[in-house]
Amino acid sequence: MRKVIIAGNWKMNKTLAEASDFMDAVIPKAPGGNTEAIVCAPFVHLPALVEKAKGSNVKVAAQNMHFEESGAYTGEVSPTMLTDIGVTHVVIGHSERREYYAETDESVNQKTKAAFAHGLTPIVCVGETLEQREANETMDVVGGQVKKALAGLSDEQVTQTIIAYEPIWAIGTGKTASSEDANEVCAKTRKVIAEITSGDIADQVVIQYGGSVKPANIDELLSQSDIDGALVGGASLEPESFVQLVEAGTK
Numbered sequence: 001m002r003k004v005i006i007a008g009n010w011k012m013n014k015t016l017a018e019a020s021d022f023m024d025a026v027i028p029k030a031p032g033g034n035t036e037a038i039v040c041a042p043f044v045h046l047p048a049l050v051e052k053a054k055g056s057n058v059k060v061a062a063q064n065m066h067f068e069e070s071g072a073y074t075g076e077v078s079p080t081m082l083t084d085i086g087v088t089h090v091v092i093g094h095s096e097r098r099e100y101y102a103e104t105d106e107s108v109n110q111k112t113k114a115a116f117a118h119g120l121t122p123i124v125c126v127g128e129t130l131e132q133r134e135a136n137e138t139m140d141v142v143g144g145q146v147k148k149a150l151a152g153l154s155d156e157q158v159t160q161t162i163i164a165y166e167p168i169w170a171i172g173t174g175k176t177a178s179s180e181d182a183n184e185v186c187a188k189t190r191k192v193i194a195e196i197t198s199g200d201i202a203d204q205v206v207i208q209y210g211g212s213v214k215p216a217n218i219d220e221l222l223s224q225s226d227i228d229g230a231l232v233g234g235a236s237l238e239p240e241s242f243v244q245l246v247e248a249g250t251k
């Protein structure tokens with residue numbers, strides 16, 4: 001059975017009490033097995049959530065980090081700080097960070113390298129705008145983002161990288177890419193990875209789809225050949241919905 005990774009990206013949502021209640025509800029129901037469940041939480045909740053998740057099938061991720069270990073970067077959080085508290089994964093280059101916080105392909109690459117240097121698994125986000133899709137530039141954009149993000153990584157590191165393909169026009173809009181369209185981009189992304197490494201390595205890379213994923217469409221998305229999971233925003237906020245998404249991975 002292939003490995004499936006369902007990551008819930010809470011973005012800037014939930015108080016600590018709400019986050020704790022969510023974990024209490026989800027942890028006993030997280031199935032484990034071939035399906036990995038990851039909660040991507042705001043920085044301030046990470047220590048408490050890591051503590052709660054110990055010994056469970058739920059992993060805890062940060063939604064961003066700096067690439068330096070320490071220094072004069074007011075307001076930032078380093079990879080060392082994340083590993084120190086037991087965080088295992090980190091989202092890098094989400095389109096909201098690219099758009100609102102000037103994240104670039106170069107900083108995504110620096111952060112991806114820093115994640116591996118500190119034993120963190122990166123979830124690297126890529127995706128095109130509606131204008132780019134309509135101009136038939138999707139693969140130029142997505143392929144370029146993937147190549148730049150993975151530049152300088154070892155084959156082993158590429159194997160471990162999680163790629164999240166999120167068409168920007170489908171994020172939080174209720175507009176999901178059709179499962180066939182999403183799969184086509186994920187398959188072509190795998191080919192790009194094969195070109196820079198090898199087919200064997202590309203086959204092992206987990207490629208998630210993200211953008212208005214919900215319990216109603218997860219089965220169809222996961223039935224596609226090249227979609228190995230999902231990065232979920234809105235539908236990951238409620239425990240019941242998140243558990244349904246994770247359970248879909250076990251089917």
Ligand SMILES: O=C[C@H](O)COP(=O)(O)O
Pocket residue numbers: 009094166170171172173174210211212213231232233234235
């Ligand atoms: O990180 C998650 C994505 O931005 C998708 O968000 P959404 O599921 O609310 O569309």
